[in-house]
Amino acid sequence: MMTGTYNMSLVALSYVVAVAASYTALELSARVVKHKDKLEEYWLIAGALSMGVGIWTMHFVGMLAYEMPMNYSYSIPVTGLSLLVGIMASAFAIWVASRDEVSYLKIGLSGIILGLGIAGMHYVGMAAMQMSAEAVYSPTILAASIVVAVVAATAAIWIIFMLAHNKTHGMNLLMLKVVAALVMGLAICGMHYTGMAAVSYVPIDSSYILSDSLSNPSMITT
Secondary structure, X not given: OEOOEEOHHHHHHHHHHHXXXXXXXXXXXXXXXXXXXXXXXXXXXXXXXXXXXXXXXXXXXXXXXXXXXXXXXXXXXXXXXXXXXXXXXXXXXXXXXXXXXXXXXXXXXXXXXXXXXXXXXXXXXXXXXXXXXXXXXXXXXXXXXXXXXXXXXXXXXXXXXXXXXXXOOHHHHHHHHHHHHHXXXXXXXXXXXXXXXXXXXXXOOHHHEOOOOOOOOOEEEO
16 A cells, blocks of 8 residues: 655645635636626636636646655546536536526535536546556545535535625625635635545555655656
């Protein structure tokens, strides 16, 4: 069973990326509400791309932060699929949150769908890793990561809805968006790192394990 370590600088960077993605989603969601029946579709696409790519980038920065004593590579098609899942999940979240009337039931159901989408992006992204080791998941922690994803997604949709329809202006609105982005970023990172805690890697061939002097494994896309 291999154990890895985290590069805390990259962990911090992953949080910054998550916060930036969250803030952008809040801004563009407000544009979707403002430009109903005019440029709504364009702002929705822009928001989905920004949020989806942002969450996906956070995920892979978080993956880079996890250093293992083994060379590994990423499958480009599977990595691309994980990005697509993230964008589609983000589009759904922004679309729901930008509606004029959203009930708590709709927010809850949408949170479940978005949470499963974010978890799907995460685990598809992890499946893109190619190495001489087998991924073994803890069912309990894996389930916990999905619960965290659903809770985080539900909170995100509620926050986006509240701020997109908020009538506050000026510095107060800016502060609300910053605080909301910080909370959303923390929730996104929480899901990712809970998901990372769910997996352990068992080497298929011990000869592939690098010595301690090679602490930075090479990564190649295939």
